[in-house]
Amino acid sequence: xxxLLDLRRRIDAGDLRPRDALAAARERxxxxxxxxxxxxxxxxxxxxxxxxxxxxxxxxxGVKDIVDTADLPTEMGLPAVWGGWRPRADAAIVSQVRxxxxxxxxxxxxxxxxxxxxxxxxxxxxxxxxxxGSSSGSAAAVAAGLVPLAIGTQTGGxxxxxxxxxxxxxxxxxxxxxxxxxxxxxxWTLDTLGLFGAGVDDVAHALEAICGRDMRVGEAPGMVxxxxxxxxxxxxxxxEMAAAVDRAARALxxxxxxxxxxxLPDDVLGGWHASPIVQGYEARVSLAWELEHHRxxxxxxxxxxxxxxxxxxxxxxxxxxxxxxxARGALRAVFADNGVDVLLSPAAPGPAPARDxxxxxRFNRLWTLLGVPCVNVPGLATPSGLPLGLQVIAPxxxxxxxxxxxxxxxxxxxxLD
Numbered sequence: 001x002x003x004l005l006d007l008r009r010r011i012d013a014g015d016l017r018p019r020d021a022l023a024a025a026r027e028r029x030x031x032x033x034x035x036x037x038x039x040x041x042x043x044x045x046x047x048x049x050x051x052x053x054x055x056x057x058x059x060x061x062g063v064k065d066i067v068d069t070a071d072l073p074t075e076m077g078l079p080a081v082w083g084g085w086r087p088r089a090d091a092a093i094v095s096q097v098r099x100x101x102x103x104x105x106x107x108x109x110x111x112x113x114x115x116x117x118x119x120x121x122x123x124x125x126x127x128x129x130x131x132x133g134s135s136s137g138s139a140a141a142v143a144a145g146l147v148p149l150a151i152g153t154q155t156g157g158x159x160x161x162x163x164x165x166x167x168x169x170x171x172x173x174x175x176x177x178x179x180x181x182x183x184x185x186x187x188w189t190l191d192t193l194g195l196f197g198a199g200v201d202d203v204a205h206a207l208e209a210i211c212g213r214d215m216r217v218g219e220a221p222g223m224v225x226x227x228x229x230x231x232x233x234x235x236x237x238x239x240e241m242a243a244a245v246d247r248a249a250r251a252l253x254x255x256x257x258x259x260x261x262x263x264l265p266d267d268v269l270g271g272w273h274a275s276p277i278v279q280g281y282e283a284r285v286s287l288a289w290e291l292e293h294h295r296x297x298x299x300x301x302x303x304x305x306x307x308x309x310x311x312x313x314x315x316x317x318x319x320x321x322x323x324x325x326x327a328r329g330a331l332r333a334v335f336a337d338n339g340v341d342v343l344l345s346p347a348a349p350g351p352a353p354a355r356d357x358x359x360x361x362r363f364n365r366l367w368t369l370l371g372v373p374c375v376n377v378p379g380l381a382t383p384s385g386l387p388l389g390l391q392v393i394a395p396x397x398x399x400x401x402x403x404x405x406x407x408x409x410x411x412x413x414x415x416l417d
Contacts, residue, residue, distance in 0.1 A: 002147070004148040011058045019058075025060035025148075030042075032146055037119070040108070043106050059101070060103050060147045060148065062108040062142070062150035065110040067184075068183070073085055076114075089182065105147055113287055116305075122140065123355075125385065130358055130359055131165055133152070139165070139168060142198065143166035155187050155191050159172045159192070159195075159196070159376075161359050164376050172373065174372065186287065190368055200406045200407045217403050223257055224341050226340060226405070244388045245344070251416055252408075270327055271327030271370055274320035274369065280312050281317040284306055291306050324370070328371070331370055332395060344391075344393075375405075377390050379416070
């Protein structure tokens with residue numbers, strides 16, 4: 001993988017010109033993506049001077065194909081319907097990346113309308129396995145070292161889960177920290193932009209550069225109080241993942257961190273049951289045009305989900321939104337009552353499954369509904385070398401705390417090698 005901060009340090013030291021860094025990324029994509037299939041459209045290298053002082057100067061960025069770009073097609077992962085579509089304007093997140101000096105290298109593969117029908121993208125660790133989630137191209141492109149930064153979205157688990165399967169760091173920030181203007185809507189109270197990078201400090205730097213807030217990880221922030229939570233949401237984690245959580249918890253304790261087991265109360269767990277109702281109802285509304293005019297062109301996953309969502313009434317939706325509100329309040333109490341700064345949980349049930357699926361989002365969708373920041377921390381693997389991701393979860397608007405704790409965990413896991 002290519003570390004964003006490593007590139008920036010070389011640029012700041014005068015050892016690497018930003019244009020040369022971008023040209024190298026373009027060459028890596030051209031030479032390495034034919035089998036990976038992480039990109040669906042590529043941009044030309046920029047003309048004119050590049051200001052090396054801007055925080056993302058020299059950084060090539062992959063952008064998920066549901067995010068508008070004025071200079072590249074945005075086909076929503078569904079070229080049968082949206083083939084050749086060229087927006088007139090960039091999405092707000094794209095404008096922010098460009099303002100920070102980043103170069104949009106191309107559009108990364110998305111599942112159709114950001115749902116669960118798999119893309120052709122392969123997992124860089126095993127081409128027979130899924131890269132995961134709807135942000136499959138973004139996670140795979142970073143994991144394969146094609147670009148140091150990529151943008152994805154999460155409605156259920158499509159930032160954290162593919163990051164876990166591909167062995168990269170990622171952040172799903174607090175809801176609406178990153179603007180979704182110009183992003184294809186699936187569920188307006190769930191859709192959240194996220195970032196992929198080689199390490200936690202890389203995504204922290206990128207988030208700071210884009211949103212203009214101090215997100216630096218820095219050195220260890222002293223003792224962090226971790227609450228380990230492994231809720232059986234739709235089933236327990238696979239044995240390898242359960243062992244990974246236990247190994248990480250014991251390693252954190254050896255490094256002086258406070259670690260305790262935390263259980264989620266029923267009011268929080270009620271949010272997990274509410275999530276598919278909220279997503280289904282909002283997707284049926286948001287994607288009504290595709291459903292009405294192009295039902296025969298929708299792949300089976302999203303088509304079947306939209307058909308099934310017709311049975312969700314407005315009353316069902318309102319009740320689910322009420323459960324979500326109660327769950328948010330109850331989660332705030334979990335942190336306070338248990339005396340923990342962050343929660344530590346599986347990022348996925350286990351390693352990446354086969355390519356005929358994008359993986360199970362059951363360990364992600366609760367946190368998406370609640371809008372809290374989540375960071376995937378790479379560093380553990382199965383005996384066969386498949387990545388296992390752990391996620392750090394912080395209270396709403398405590399993104400810096402999530403990143404700082406994730407940085408601690410990342411350094412601890414590196415010491416286990």
